Amino acid sequence: MSLPGQYCYAEAFIENDPQIAWMGDGVLCQLVTVMMVDDTGEVEPAIGAFSAEQARSLAFELLVMAEHAEQLTRQRGSER
Numbered sequence: 001m002s003l004p005g006q007y008c009y010a011e012a013f014i015e016n017d018p019q020i021a022w023m024g025d026g027v028l029c030q031l032v033t034v035m036m037v038d039d040t041g042e043v044e045p046a047i048g049a050f051s052a053e054q055a056r057s058l059a060f061e062l063l064v065m066a067e068h069a070e071q072l073t074r075q076r077g078s079e080r
Contacts, residue, residue, distance in 0.1 A: 006043060007036040012055070034058070 012034045032055035036046040050058060 006038060007046065008039045010034060010036045 012032060014030055014032055029051045031049040032052060033047065033049050034055070037043075
C-alpha cells in the first residue's frame with residue numbers, strides 16, 4: 001500500500017489470466033485486487049491483493065462503516 005491520501009474512487013478486480021497465487025500457507029487461491037485512486041494524479045494509487053476470504057472480510061467491514069456513517073449523517077441532519 002502506498003502513503004495515505006485523499007482517494008476519489010476504488011476498483012476491485014480479479015486478474016484475467018488463469019494464474020493462481022500462493023499465499024504462503026500451501027492453499028491455492030485466486031487473488032482479488034483492490035485499487036484506490038484519485039482523479040488528479042496527485043496521490044499515488046494504493047493497491048492491495050487479497051484472498052477471497054480476506055476480500056469478503058474487507059467488504060463486510062466497509063459495509064459496516066458505511067452503515068455507521070449513514071446513521072451519523074442522519075443523526076446530524078435531524079439535529080439541525
